[in-house]
Amino acid sequence: MNETEQLIETPSDSTGAVAASSSASSASSSSASSSSSSFDPRVDLAAAVELAGRTLAAVRPGQYDAPTPCEEFDVRRLSSHLVAVVRRISVIGRGEDPFSVPSFADEIADGDWAAAWEPGAREVARVWADPAVLGRQLRLPIGVLPGAAAAAVYTHELTVHTWDLARATGQSPDWDPALIERVIGVVRGALPAETRGGRIPFAEVVPVDAEAPAIDRLVAWAGRRP
Numbered sequence: 001m002n003e004t005e006q007l008i009e010t011p012s013d014s015t016g017a018v019a020a021s022s023s024a025s026s027a028s029s030s031s032a033s034s035s036s037s038s039f040d041p042r043v044d045l046a047a048a049v050e051l052a053g054r055t056l057a058a059v060r061p062g063q064y065d066a067p068t069p070c071e072e073f074d075v076r077r078l079s080s081h082l083v084a085v086v087r088r089i090s091v092i093g094r095g096e097d098p099f100s101v102p103s104f105a106d107e108i109a110d111g112d113w114a115a116a117w118e119p120g121a122r123e124v125a126r127v128w129a130d131p132a133v134l135g136r137q138l139r140l141p142i143g144v145l146p147g148a149a150a151a152a153v154y155t156h157e158l159t160v161h162t163w164d165l166a167r168a169t170g171q172s173p174d175w176d177p178a179l180i181e182r183v184i185g186v187v188r189g190a191l192p193a194e195t196r197g198g199r200i201p202f203a204e205v206v207p208v209d210a211e212a213p214a215i216d217r218l219v220a221w222a223g224r225r226p
Contacts, residue, residue: 041155041182042131042133044183045089045124045128046125049086049158051173051174052161053086054173055162055166055173056083056114059114061110061111063075063169068168069225074168078165080106081105084104084105087101087105089127089154092138092140098140152182152183153190164224175213175215180218184214193205202223204223205220206220208220
């Protein structure tokens with residue numbers, strides 16, 4: 001289990017999870033207020049889902065055992081986890097229990113992750129099509145958040161894991177710098193540099209140049225080395 005998964009699997013009544021939930025909600029609201037008031041975070045979520053799916057579809061059989069920047073995940077395990085994440089996003093949008101979806105899609109055979117991704121992505125689009133979902137209180141593994149904050153949380157998770165998968169398999173996705181800057185604005189508030197360790201099990205921030213590409217700055221904040 002990698003550091004992101006450890007964080008989201010923290011029971012929702014724990015001190016760490018409550019703090020993370022509050023920080024994510026506050027950071028999402030702050031980011032939204034500093035950008036266009038008409039911006040819909042579902043746009044970024046949809047783009048993150050689409051890019052993750054393209055990256056997953058490009059994985060080759062000879063790469064399944066390759067290591068990824070998530071130390072506990074090889075490409076096989078990360079691919080399985082990504083399918084589980086896209087399924088969980090739909091369950092959360094429907095207001096259901098996120099823990100009803102396992103953290104890994106272990107029933108999927110090697111190489112079938114992209115085929116499983118497609119119905120999962122379609123369901124995300126269907127469930128999140130209602131604008132009212134942004135104002136609903138939704139249950140995430142880290143606690144209860146407004147739908148708008150939940151969309152930002154999963155845009156971050158998908159983007160970082162897409163980078164993990166791309167790095168492990170030699171891919172160069174077409175990153176959207178504006179999307180990533182919005183994610184950075186949220187995650188810097190929800191995941192402060194000084195709270196690493198314990199119930200916030202992310203690695204220390206990796207120093208990068210302030211002028212580095214947005215994707216490098218995002219994954220460095222998550223403890224990855226670009």
